[in-house]
Amino acid sequence: MESNATPVFTFGIIADIQYADLKDGYNYHRTRKRYYRNSLHLLRNAIRHWNEENVKPSFILQLGDIIDGFNSKHGASEEALKTVIDEFRSCSAQVHHVWGNHEFYNFSRSDLFSSVLNSEVKGDEEKDDRMDYIYAYHFSPAPKFRFVVLDAYDLSIIGQEESSEKYSQSLDIIKSHNPNEELNQPPGIYPMDERFVKFNGGFSQDQVDWLDRVLTGADEKGEKVTVVSHVPVHPFSTSSICLAWNYDDVFPLLQSHKSVVCFMAGHDHDGGYCVDSSGIHHLTLEGLIETPPGGDAFGTVYVYEDKMILKGKGRIKNRELLYR
Numbered sequence: 152m153e154s155n156a157t158p159v160f161t162f163g164i165i166a167d168i169q170y171a172d173l174k175d176g177y178n179y180h181r182t183r184k185r186y187y188r189n190s191l192h193l194l195r196n197a198i199r200h201w202n203e204e205n206v207k208p209s210f211i212l213q214l215g216d217i218i219d220g221f222n223s224k225h226g227a228s229e230e231a232l233k234t235v236i237d238e239f240r241s242c243s244a245q246v247h248h249v250w251g252n253h254e255f256y257n258f259s260r261s262d263l264f265s266s267v268l269n270s271e272v273k274g275d276e277e278k279d280d281r282m283d284y285i286y287a288y289h290f291s292p293a294p295k296f297r298f299v300v301l302d303a304y305d306l307s308i309i310g311q312e313e314s315s316e317k318y319s320q321s322l323d324i325i326k327s328h329n330p331n332e333e334l335n336q337p338p339g340i341y342p343m344d345e346r347f348v349k350f351n352g353g354f355s356q357d358q359v360d361w362l363d364r365v366l367t368g369a370d371e372k373g374e375k376v377t378v379v380s381h382v383p384v385h386p387f388s389t390s391s392i393c394l395a396w397n398y399d400d401v402f403p404l405l406q407s408h409k410s411v412v413c414f415m416a417g418h419d420h421d422g423g424y425c426v427d428s429s430g431i432h433h434l435t436l437e438g439l440i441e442t443p444p445g446g447d448a449f450g451t452v453y454v455y456e457d458k459m460i461l462k463g464k465g466r467i468k469n470r471e472l473l474y475r
């Protein structure tokens with residue numbers, strides 16, 4: 152798998168930092184420990200590593216859940232975000248921030264749009280009113296390569312104002328699959344319905360149509376595209392409880408565009424990986440927050456004309472991602 156050739160460019164990946172100035176805790180089922188303070192130290196290690204690389208990463212993908220929802224309960228959201236962003240400021244590469252469920256536990260959608268977590272790159276495409284208030288954008292770090300950042304809480308009951316049409320639409324979707332009073336408790340009948348919980352979300356038709364148009368443009372230009380979202384969209388790349396509500400609107404669309412080579416997500420702290428039937432790699436990155444002190448959970452991706460090579464640290468495995 153080693154390649155001595157110079158990559159076209161490289162980039163860093165890291166997921167679910169979930170920093171909080173709190174003592175260690177657990178996930179809901181108390182099966183995994185969460186190291187809220189230590190995640191900042193692990194982030195620092197990752198940034199030091201990226202800054203010392205011979206080939207400096209062109210950018211970092213922060214795959215969402217940058218701070219934990221508990222910050223909100225302690226009135227510490229702004230402070231915690233500042234702490235993590237200050238850490239990122241020592242990184243020589245630009246950071247692209249993806250929005251996850253914990254972003255919405257701490258901030259409203261409009262707060263996020265006017266915050267440092269809005270890393271949207273304005274392209275030269277025509278303005279599309281249907282994409283207002285959807286945090287989705289694309290960028291090209293080098294000729295023939297494109298990255299598309301998706302908003303997985305565009306349809307959700309945590310990422311939309313209660314007074315909005317999308318909130319009502321999202322409530323209808325979740326309630327039609329989940330009969331529980333507590334909507335974070337998954338429905339128990341069909342395993343594939345477990346995804347209809349409040350901490351997941353999905354993609355509106357407007358966003359799916361926009362993605363289709365962006366990928367059509369990429370197909371025409373002969374680009375290689377990596378699509379990024381907090382929430383995974385392939386059932387074999389995650390446990391079903393962490394899948395996007397309408398994953399089945401997205402992954403067939405990705406398969407229908409020859410430009411798409413990879414989909415990257417966070418959310419499922421155990422991570423996951425599969426190559427789908429069309430040859431697209433679906434990588435779900437292990438979460439930093441559940442990585443014990445002394446461990447690591449980040450990676451650097453070396454991008455070549457015919458493949459990407461992921462060099463993982465700690466819990467992140469090395470992988471060769473050949474283009475289809």
Ligand SMILES: Nc1ncnc2c1ncn2[C@@H]1O[C@H](COP(=O)(O)OP(=O)(O)O)[C@@H](O)[C@H]1O
Nearest residue numbers: 178179180216252253333335336337350418420
């Ligand atoms: N089975 C469940 N029943 C009820 N609430 C749950 C269940 N699983 C998770 N939750 C709640 O959903 C929210 C998100 O869950 P969590 O596992 O903390 O998500 P994340 O992995 O994104 O941190 C938390 O408030 C948690 O208490």
